[in-house]
Amino acid sequence: GKFGDYGGQYVPEALMPAIEELNDAYERYVLGNEDGFMDEFRRRLRDFGGRPTPTQHAERLSERYGREVYLKREDLLHGGAHKLNNALGQVLLAKYMGKERIVAETGAGQHGTATAMAAAHLDMPCEVYMGERDINRQRPNVFRMRLNGSEVNPVTVGRGTLKEAISETMRDWATNVEDTHYVIGSVVGPHPFPAMVRDFQSVISEEARAQMREKTDGLPDSVLACAGGGSNTMGAFAEFVDDDGVGLYAVEAGGSSLDVDEEAGVAPNSASLSTGSEGVLHGARTKLLQDRDGQIMESHSVSSGLDYAGVGPELAHLVDEGRVTAVNVDDDAALTAFHRLSQLEGVIPALETAHAFAYLEENHDELGETVLVNVSGRGDKDLESVIEETSKRDIDIAPDM
Ligand SMILES: C[C@@H](c1c[nH]c2ccccc12)[C@H](N)C(=O)O
Numbered sequence: 001g002k003f004g005d006y007g008g009q010y011v012p013e014a015l016m017p018a019i020e021e022l023n024d025a026y027e028r029y030v031l032g033n034e035d036g037f038m039d040e041f042r043r044r045l046r047d048f049g050g051r052p053t054p055t056q057h058a059e060r061l062s063e064r065y066g067r068e069v070y071l072k073r074e075d076l077l078h079g080g081a082h083k084l085n086n087a088l089g090q091v092l093l094a095k096y097m098g099k100e101r102i103v104a105e106t107g108a109g110q111h112g113t114a115t116a117m118a119a120a121h122l123d124m125p126c127e128v129y130m131g132e133r134d135i136n137r138q139r140p141n142v143f144r145m146r147l148n149g150s151e152v153n154p155v156t157v158g159r160g161t162l163k164e165a166i167s168e169t170m171r172d173w174a175t176n177v178e179d180t181h182y183v184i185g186s187v188v189g190p191h192p193f194p195a196m197v198r199d200f201q202s203v204i205s206e207e208a209r210a211q212m213r214e215k216t217d218g219l220p221d222s223v224l225a226c227a228g229g230g231s232n233t234m235g236a237f238a239e240f241v242d243d244d245g246v247g248l249y250a251v252e253a254g255g256s257s258l259d260v261d262e263e264a265g266v267a268p269n270s271a272s273l274s275t276g277s278e279g280v281l282h283g284a285r286t287k288l289l290q291d292r293d294g295q296i297m298e299s300h301s302v303s304s305g306l307d308y309a310g311v312g313p314e315l316a317h318l319v320d321e322g323r324v325t326a327v328n329v330d331d332d333a334a335l336t337a338f339h340r341l342s343q344l345e346g347v348i349p350a351l352e353t354a355h356a357f358a359y360l361e362e363n364h365d366e367l368g369e370t371v372l373v374n375v376s377g378r379g380d381k382d383l384e385s386v387i388e389e390t391s392k393r394d395i396d397i398a399p400d401m
Contacts, residue, residue, distance in 0.1 A: 001191020003317035009190040011283045015170065018177035019190055025097045026192040030089070030199055037096055041089050045203065048121055049078045049088060053204075055211035055372070060344040065364035068216065070372045071347070072208045072236065081350060081377030082204060082232045083114035087183060089200035091118040091126075094181035101176065102126040104183040105169040107134050107162025108304035109141025110377065111185030116150035118183075126150040129169045131160035138304065140381065159298060162308055166282050186229025187312030190283030194312050201235025208372060209239045221368020222247035225376065226355040227273065227326070228305050230312030232376035241323060247368065250315060251359045253301030253352075254328035262291050270299040272311040273319050273326035286313040302331035302389055303351035303382070333358035335389055338379060339398045350377030351386065 001007050001023075009019055029037035045051045053073045061069040074082040091102055102124050106112030112128040119126035128145050132154045135142055145152050158164040166184075173182035187194040187201070205223075212220050225236040227250040240246045255269030267289040269275070276287040279294055289297045289309040299309040318324040329337075334351060337358035342348045349357065353376045360373060379386070390398045 001195065003314040004320060006284070006286050006313035006317045007191055007194060008285050009283060010280045010285060011190050012174070015174045015190070018173060021097070021177070023192045025093060026196045029093055029096050030196055035096065037093070041092055044088060044092065044121070045085065049084050050076065051203065052207045053077055055208050055215065057215065058345050061360070064344065065360070067364065067368070068370045069360070070212065070215070070220065070370070072204060072372060072374045074204060074232065075347065075349065075353070075375045075378035079114050079117050080380065081110050081114065082201060082235060083110050083185070084118065085203055085235065086185070086197050086200045086231060087111065087114035087118040088121070090181065090183040090196070091115065091122050091124055094124065094183070095122055097181060099181040100125070100179040102183055103169050103172050103180055104128050105162065105165040105185055106130050107165060107307060109134065109138040109145070110305055110381070112150070112152070113141050113144045113148070115183045116145040116148035119150060120148040127153055129153045129155050129165045129172070131162060131165050132156045133160040134162065134304070163296060170282070186231040187234045187314060188229050188282055188284060188286070188310060194284065194314050197231055198234040198238055198314060201231050202238035204232070204235035204374065205237060205239035208236070212372060216370055218370070219243050219246050220370045220372040221245070222249060223372045223374070224249045224251060224356040224360060225374040226251050226306060226352045227311065227315065228253070228270065228308050228352060229310070230315040232374055233315055234312060236374035237318070237324065241318070248318070248324045249359065250319065250324050250326050251355045252326060252328040253303060253306035253334070253355060254330040255300045255302070256331055258328070260289070260297065265291050265295055265297045266300070267297045267309070268300045269328070270301045270306050270308055271328040272309060273316060274328050276311070281310045284313045287311055287316040302334060303355065305350065305352040305377070306355065327359055329355050329358040329362070332393055332395065333362065335386065335393065336395050336397060337361060338382070338386055339390070339395060343397065347375065348379040349375055350379050351382040353377055
């Protein structure tokens with residue numbers, strides 16, 4: 001479960017039985033398709049999720065940048081984001097393992113809502129741990145989880161954000177592993193989680209690779225995806241990693257600045273790949289925003305889904321190997337890109353996704369003739385905060401709202 005010197009299983013001994021049971025199930029059902037698990041996963045993703053999602057030619061962006069731009073429309077997946085691919089796979093796996101209860105963490109609420117939908121669809125009781133602070137700023141997602149029949153457990157320890165929610169969920173899982181599976185929300189955590197989540201999300205690049213060959217008679221010169229924990233990033237890259245001619249760009253949240261306030265332990269960004277250092281978080285060795293004592297710093301992004309001080313260990317490894325280029329754009333550029341895509345293509349992207357489009361705007365002439373951008377989610381959930389953030393800043397192309 002290592003990706004170079006990243007990854008591994010840095011967990012308390014008490015968690016190892018649960019980890020070993022999960023790894024056995026991962027190898028049998030996901031890698032081995034035992035009992036037709038992957039066939040059922042794909043059938044449900046089609047019938048319940050609405051796959052395959054389109055790879056759409058973006059005519060207005062292609063004109064603007066003088067090259068062929070294509071959009072992988074994960075915003076059209078049920079629930080409005082790529083999150084369902086992983087949530088459905090893990091909840092279905094929990095059923096095959098004979099578990100009776102699901103626990104999950106969430107920060108922005110997207111993973112929580114995707115898990116609640118999958119749990120309702122598969123008739124599994126579900127509890128989502130969510131930081132108190134996040135509950136207050138993501139009310140619509142809290143309602144969605146409850147509407148789908150899940151319980152939302154407030155996490156009040158520490159800062160009351162995603163980092164603590166993950167730790168609380170792991171604690172619950174270790175205590176109740178007999179009947180409980182932990183549906184983790186990104187390509188993070190101890191092995192086998194990063195590999196398993198990447199495998200569930202790889203449907204994105206599996207479809208996109210075939211769709212690009214069909215539409216363009218070849219492969220894209222570059223693939224762009226925003227990077228928070230890294231699940232949509234790894235999903236968009238997985239099937240292209242062995243294609244040397246395809247450039248892979250992970251676009252992180254540059255927040256308001258890349259400078260870090262070591263004393264306050266606050267990083268005004270979430271650019272773990274670009275500015276972080278090696279450390280252990282949530283069971284894996286990876287790249288982190290940490291202070292000189294190794295304390296995990298508070299991260300920031302205008303988009304809550306990218307707001308995480310760590311990043312997936314496999315993605316960190318691919319960056320260190322030079323196979324993936326880690327880049328970042330700041331809050332203003334992301335907000336501007338949010339408006340630009342909405343106006344030019346009639347697609348309102350998630351604020352997370354907008355980071356990839358901001359990088360495209362600033363660097364299109366280095367990306368080759370054919371560019372594929374992963375539209376990881378839709379922006380309906382962001383309207384309130386975008387209206388507020390836009391009014392506070394000088395976003396010249398924004399309409400009066
Ligand atoms: C990106 C996603 C997320 C959920 N769980 C995560 C774990 C590590 C990194 C990111 C995540 C988001 N914060 C959410 O709550 O949906």
